[in-house]
Amino acid sequence: MNDTINTIMNRRSIRAFTDEPISAEDKKLILEAAFRAPTAGNQQLYTIIDVTDQSVKEALVPICDDQPFIASAPLVLIFLADCLKWYNAFKGAGCEPRTPDVGDLMLAVSDTNIAAENAVIAAESLGIGSCYIGDVMENCEKLRSLLSLPEYVFPAAMLVFGHPAPNAMKRELLPRIDYKYTVHENSYRALSGDELKDALEWKSGVRSYEEWIKAFCDRKYNSEFSREMSRSVREYLKQYDN
Ligand SMILES: Cc1cc2nc3c(=O)[nH]c(=O)nc-3n(C[C@H](O)[C@H](O)[C@H](O)COP(=O)(O)O)c2cc1C
Numbered sequence: 001m002n003d004t005i006n007t008i009m010n011r012r013s014i015r016a017f018t019d020e021p022i023s024a025e026d027k028k029l030i031l032e033a034a035f036r037a038p039t040a041g042n043q044q045l046y047t048i049i050d051v052t053d054q055s056v057k058e059a060l061v062p063i064c065d066d067q068p069f070i071a072s073a074p075l076v077l078i079f080l081a082d083c084l085k086w087y088n089a090f091k092g093a094g095c096e097p098r099t100p101d102v103g104d105l106m107l108a109v110s111d112t113n114i115a116a117e118n119a120v121i122a123a124e125s126l127g128i129g130s131c132y133i134g135d136v137m138e139n140c141e142k143l144r145s146l147l148s149l150p151e152y153v154f155p156a157a158m159l160v161f162g163h164p165a166p167n168a169m170k171r172e173l174l175p176r177i178d179y180k181y182t183v184h185e186n187s188y189r190a191l192s193g194d195e196l197k198d199a200l201e202w203k204s205g206v207r208s209y210e211e212w213i214k215a216f217c218d219r220k221y222n223s224e225f226s227r228e229m230s231r232s233v234r235e236y237l238k239q240y241d242n
Pocket residue numbers: 011012013014015067131132133134135173174
């Protein structure tokens with residue numbers, strides 16, 4: 001196994017950090033690794049907010065489903081899918097750009113998340129742990145106001161980084177769904193009920209599969225935070241109603 005594969009295969013999300021700050025040199029490396037990610041048309045369809053103000057970190061906690069470790073992370077980066085930057089550049093140069101559309105947004109979200117993942121792997125290679133915060137897509141009105149987000153700018157991802165607390169590195173790596181249920185050859189095939197059970201049953205631990213999946217559905221899919229995420233995303237999408 002080479003060093004890159006080894007870094008990827010041994011990464012886990014880290015949610016507890018030591019007080020050690022991230023050096024300016026490491027922060028620059030993490031950000032420049034993000035910039036080196038593949039990017040559609042070499043446009044870098046993102047803007048990254050480096051949250052250095054502790055009061056902003058603290059304000060992010062209730063906005064992002066009350067996850068207190070956001071406030072204790074030495075480095076918090078918010079990756080914004082930015083459809084405004086190029087639109088303004090086109091307008092400023094006298095082009096006649098159409099208004100940004102949902103395709104532009106999807107492309108920008110891909111671009112943004114790819115940059116974010118490069119930051120994750122770069123950090124990991126430097127011994128710095130990280131965790132995504134998907135809840136940054138919630139509470140649209142509050143987040144927009146906190147970060148002064150204009151139209152056509154969507155918070156695709158948030159990452160918290162820090163040196164892992166000693167116990168955080170002891171947690172076992174979480175397994176993944178078996179290869180055969182994740183990779184289909186040449187065309188898509190919906191998995192049968194039996195296949196889905198076989199693919200997911202190992203997650204249920206001591207409970208029966210049926211009991212576990214009902215509880216998981218309530219906790220992750222039918223939950224308040226999940227409904228709030230969709231409400232917020234619909235709000236962001238309203239800008240694209242031409
Ligand atoms: C899009 C996305 C959103 C996530 N949001 C959160 C989050 O809000 N809070 C959290 O603690 N972990 C979050 N995670 C981390 C996942 O829970 C974690 O990646 C998953 O459980 C697998 O664990 P591992 O990263 O240690 O392998 C998120 C990960 C992704 C990719």
